[in-house]
Amino acid sequence: MHIVDGALSNPVVIGGAVVAAGGIAQGLRRLEMERIPTAGVLSAAFFVASLIHVPIGPSSVHLILNGLAGLVLGWAAFPALFVGLLLQAVFFGFGGLTVLGVNTVLIAGPAVAVHYMCGPFTRSVAPGRAAVAGAVAGGLSLALTGMLVALALMLTGEAFFLAAKLVILAHLPVIAVEAALTGAAVYLMAQVKPELLGAWAGARA
Amino acid sequence: MADVLARPVAARSRHGWLTRIDPRFRVVAAVAFAVVAVALSSITALVAAMALALALMGAARLPAGPTLKRMAAVDGFIILLVLMLPFTTPGVAAFSIGPLVASWAGIWTAVEIALTANAVILALMALVGTLEPVVMGHALHALRCPERLVQLLMFTIRYLSVLHDEYLRMRAAMRARGFRPATTRHTLRSYGYLVGMMLVRAIERSERILGAMKCRGFAGRFPMLETFRAGRADWIFAAGSALALLGLGGIGWVDAAL
Numbered sequence: 001m002h003i004v005d006g007a008l009s010n011p012v013v014i015g016g017a018v019v020a021a022g023g024i025a026q027g028l029r030r031l032e033m034e035r036i037p038t039a040g041v042l043s044a045a046f047f048v049a050s051l052i053h054v055p056i057g058p059s060s061v062h063l064i065l066n067g068l069a070g071l072v073l074g075w076a077a078f079p080a081l082f083v084g085l086l087l088q089a090v091f092f093g094f095g096g097l098t099v100l101g102v103n104t105v106l107i108a109g110p111a112v113a114v115h116y117m118c119g120p121f122t123r124s125v126a127p128g129r130a131a132v133a134g135a136v137a138g139g140l141s142l143a144l145t146g147m148l149v150a151l152a153l154m155l156t157g158e159a160f161f162l163a164a165k166l167v168i169l170a171h172l173p174v175i176a177v178e179a180a181l182t183g184a185a186v187y188l189m190a191q192v193k194p195e196l197l198g199a200w201a202g203a204r205a
Numbered sequence: 206m207a208d209v210l211a212r213p214v215a216a217r218s219r220h221g222w223l224t225r226i227d228p229r230f231r232v233v234a235a236v237a238f239a240v241v242a243v244a245l246s247s248i249t250a251l252v253a254a255m256a257l258a259l260a261l262m263g264a265a266r267l268p269a270g271p272t273l274k275r276m277a278a279v280d281g282f283i284i285l286l287v288l289m290l291p292f293t294t295p296g297v298a299a300f301s302i303g304p305l306v307a308s309w310a311g312i313w314t315a316v317e318i319a320l321t322a323n324a325v326i327l328a329l330m331a332l333v334g335t336l337e338p339v340v341m342g343h344a345l346h347a348l349r350c351p352e353r354l355v356q357l358l359m360f361t362i363r364y365l366s367v368l369h370d371e372y373l374r375m376r377a378a379m380r381a382r383g384f385r386p387a388t389t390r391h392t393l394r395s396y397g398y399l400v401g402m403m404l405v406r407a408i409e410r411s412e413r414i415l416g417a418m419k420c421r422g423f424a425g426r427f428p429m430l431e432t433f434r435a436g437r438a439d440w441i442f443a444a445g446s447a448l449a450l451l452g453l454g455g456i457g458w459v460d461a462a463l
Contacts, residue, residue, distance in 0.1 A: 006317065188405070196408055
């Protein structure tokens, strides 16, 4: 999701920037020196994953995978996803500059939320159960992102109410796609490398 | 370097005078331009801002066609949002399609958003997008961005192309086994495994990286070899940018006063 410059009202943009700065600071505090290479490589992996297009009927959607990012990275999802959005704005021309904060919150906020809500269940010994928790995390994070986008629009002005409703509708197919995909990814990770789900992100608050 | 990032714009830039300006100044100019453009609400001033962004594109010798296409490429959702604005904003009716009435106020708001968004992204691509990604990291470091954030950015940039290549290899392997994406559960599961495997390989790679870095005595800091020195041309650029932005503000102010 890339909101562009000039679309949202100033209070929303400034509020988004402040919250994003707080989240990034929180994420960086938990990234000791030893974790930075891993966070960087994972951040690059999520950037590459967002280039994957999944066909939906005649159209296609690109992946966001913020739920998976939250499960794997925890609070580090904030700086990692911010870096991805920054690179996309500068080198691909997606999104904008003043809205970087808002866009970071829209994507990383739900990531951290599902890290706390679903994270513990993905550490289940049974990969099947972990996969269900993963699917819930994948769908929920996208649903939360959709709601936050709608909220940002509604706070901006009444003229955006209709758009806000459409945003929620437009997110429905993406929610289904991301839920299924995140579930499968968690299933694989739970079998191959369970450390990815938790031991690394450190549920260590 | 990271050719996933370099391919779009930077690689095509043919070294205009703008690409010789100190990267720190370019980053600051891009941020200042964005803030001013977002603050403007006069259409005249925004048209001037767009003209300025186009001039920057020329000064960076970016190829007009691909750059403008990239600038205009936004989420379909944003296009929809802008197209809906005239019909959802109350005001004097301009025209109507069936029961839908478009208002002038809404049309102007939509034009305003479109101009702002495109001008900012174009200026950003011309000023910062023409930098080597690594140099942008160095510039942000020199501008006192938090050190860990810059390190994270540098690692991401460094490994983007490595992981992209790995992704392409895995896709090739899937194709070789006869995989064709469609709207099926099988596709979603396969993509899920693909992403999961990418993450597994990424974290294993990062363990090797950390080991190798420790071998070489990494203790949490990178020596930043790039040192920037601002010359006369850079200060002239800074003064020119400041004047141009003041000019934009002035146009906006006069337009509002009239």
